[in-house]
Amino acid sequence: MSSKGAKAGASGKAKKPTKPGAEDKREDVLQAVIIADSFQTRFRPFTLEKPRCLLPLANTPLLEYTLEFLAMNGVQEVFIYASSFQEQIESYIRQSRWTPIARSCPFSTVDFIRVSDARSIGDFLRDLDKRGLIESDFILVHGDLVSNISLDGALAAHRARKEANRDSIMTMVLREGGEDEHRAKVNGISPVFAVDPQAKRCLHYEEMNPLQSDHHVELDSDMLKQPELEIRADLIDAQIDICTPDVLALWSESFDYELPRANYLHGVLKDYELNGKMIHTEIVSDGYAARATNFQMYEAIGRDVLDGWTHPFTPDSNLIKKHTYQLRDNNVYREDEVTINDGCDISNAALGQDTAVGLESSIENSIIGRNCKIGKGVVIKDSIIWEDVTIDDYAVVEHSIIAEFSTVGKNSQVSSGCLLGSGVVVGDGIAVAKSSIISVLSAMGTSATPNTELLGPRGKGTLFIDPDIEDMGEDDPERLQLSLGYSLEGYELYASSVSTLASGDEEVLSDDEARDTVRSGRTTSFASDDSSTAGASNFVTEAVLGLLEVLRGESGDFDSEKLEFTSLRLANDASDSAVRRAVATALVRRAVELINAESGGMETSKAAKCVLTERKGAKEFVSEVGVGGDSVPEQVDFILAVQRACVSISRVIEVQKAGALCSALFQQMYSEDILEEEGILKWWEDARAKEGGEAMEQVREKCKALVDWLEEAEEEDSDEESDED
């Protein structure tokens, strides 16, 4: 068999830790590795005291679903990797039916591997390679996986491929997700797979997010030599991988890889020439697979469980011993000993044991844990409530997650998007604002002083502030992963033309996406400009991107850019104001790039200078194309455009900073003779400079110093003149 060589190498390494004599029968033993640590803090504040894999999903810890999935597929040996909360996970397993000592455990071994200094999933897998516990194909999954996909087909296909060519090292099991929006697709990140549909080989992988400035994927031109190529952004990737031990060897070779997809998969595919390893896909259209990677997914999977998509892993299968769920009318899963008083309206919900619901309460689309006390006239909608929670009379809870031992007082209101950590008490008659995150613990894990102003006199907990999030850039795509609700509101969205490989359905899909983002980008950034027709807007976005490239020095020079710009302008029949807007936006955006640059940001004044002087011909371009003439009204128009661009960029940087940048740009342009003092002063007096909201005013205000200085200079000039007289 062709795979023998690899086998021998692997088992040679493995000799020490495994029992002697065990090797010969190992081939038919299926091994699995669970990564039970995410190295993320997305589930804070809930994960301050508990690992993600033990969070209850439909009243059953996530890890249970993962283990059931493995048991269902006949896995016999399980290795669980965890670093933080490793003891908690271990003691949970020890007390559950999964401990190998218990007769109920379908696995022959469940081993914990502790890596104390691991800082990423990559560290785990490199450690696994060193240990040599894995001798044959294994399944790699994460501890937050919910799936009922049968892997038999994928395993057989993987094996056949491996026997045909031992460089086929991995098979990813992906679920078709349709072209429409889907709640089980991760919002804010779209994985893009380039797949050869015949060989099922994955050729390229990339993750895209709505906040990135270019909405396209660059493919190696060699890829086009494939007779057939599918570019798919519709797949639900629950990261179920069937791997050979060679996968681990590759992890070891690349010590800097951290993430299995964004780093490893992307890297290995890119370096195919170097390593010669192939990764395949198994795209299934049956079954369920999703990972609770963020709050939105956590919520979506909870709903899928209630709706039965994860069948047989639904509450009424009572996977955990002593669970006693039954499915009743209105799609309500109810355990024994649940008290429901008269007049209650409950639909599409799960209720845990010993939970009592008072008179005339209404519960809809919600999951409620064990031993909860729900008072009279309570309204609970679209929410997830864990164990031992008290919701007092006439309280309203909407689209929120409430952790164990929390209390919501009488007549209180918990609005959409709230996360209440464990032990939080919301006093009587309090309205908790939308999307509040409240916890009794601070991000450091110490107890925080109760904010009685916010939560009432008997309140416990305070607004939770995660320093990591504070540090995050405004347009870091990670931000999209944090809240319970998903919205792109308030983000600066860039639009660009879509990949030059536009063909096929998937491309049409991403085209649609791009168009959507253009639309929202347009309304937020240029709402003040009345002339923004569709064509002009298209022109602006394309022109800005072209200009940015030249400004960055990535392509071309200003001579050729001027030509292109003009032809673009003619093609789109763009107005003078659109041209000015494009030039102004490009300048401001480039300056912000320089200020925010990772390798040491620049001062605003230096950035402004840099933008105009860094590239040869920039000055002339701005003066000729941007301003377009020497007349004062034209200058005023251009200054206005710069001001507006600064205002719209204030979504990315602070308003004050945007103002400073605006002022710096003006000054720079003045000293480079692009603008004249008369133009700036006219602008200062122009009514349009003050219109359009507070931000305009603030940015304008920042330029006062410059204007004052100009005025003084003018006076001096005239003084001098008069002196000479």
Place this chain on the structure above:
Amino acid sequence: MAPPKGGYAPTLDKFLDTLKGRPLEASIESLVSLLKRRQIQGSEPCALATAHILLQVVVMDKYTDVNQLLARIQGVARRLVAAQPRELVIGNIVRRVLGLIRDEALENRNEVGSDESISSPSMFNLLADPDTTPPMWSTGASPAPGSGVSTPMADPQSTDVKALRSEVIDGIEEIMDEIRQVDEQVQAYSDIIIHPGDYILVHQPCKTVQRFLTRSKRKCTVFLVVDPSAEDPYASFRKSMAATGSVVVNIMNTGLMAYMSRVNKVILSARAIMSTGGVLVDGGASVIARAARELGRTVIVIGGVYKLSPDNQIDQETATEWGNPSKCVNYSDGRMVRQVTVKTAVSEYVPAELVSTYITNLGAHSRDHLHAIVNDHYKEADSEFDLYGTIRK
């Protein structure tokens, strides 16, 4: 080097293979989780699995008298039933085995029969209803009806237990044989039912019904109501029907009424048959029964005697098992998934009045006759034994 045949995922066959080498408790747990995960489903596999595990209990468990054995079996039964509460066959097999044990114990008693302590309960039982108070129970303690709890017999004799054990083992093996032979025995009646030129409508026919139809060499037309989403599992059936010159027409549930006027007979495969005549069928069959009734067509239900259940608390709600909605709607349809709650019934209840005739391996029966067969096969104490606990409350 090769992976296990048929993949790694556990199945009924693999489960049965491992039975011998494993501790009893591990086997029970493994069966419970297989049932919960629906990796064993359908009445025949469930019946066989139940019979096998009860056989293991009888063989491997330690007990000193028959009451201990009964209690033990009842304990295991509750766990199995809770794992798939809507598969009534599990309860049927359990009750058959319990009845079997009681019978064998009684026989043993009578053979040994000189002991005073035994004759006195027998005397007591002469006055009491022999079915509600099994002879093995000692006097004085009157067990709560249906609780299954009983007072252990004083000083049991080990020879009794040994003899009992081998008798019960034989009995359970007979039950297994019975389950396996159902198809063959049922076929024998096909010539009575199927006549040349008949138009017969079947809904997702199980093996039993398929063989019933192919056995009769008479030319007929079969309308096959199939699940449109699933792959066609009926290729061999179609082939063997064609061999006899019969015609098989695939139809969908939606076009049902159009064909119904043409149909002479509707044949449904039962998942379980109640003594009252109600039938548990695959999801989608009950609408066929109703349609047939509307037009006055004959509805024939086929199923082995082991599917006949003494359970009489079944109604539409307790009988309906909800399955995976992806049978009807693909999960990749994001908008449907978000906005619509899709429910697919795996099993449904057909009320007695919609069924004309029942055919089991014992022959054709009318509704009134079913009661007698149930009484033949189950002891009243076992029929009343509450397997469900809180499940049906």
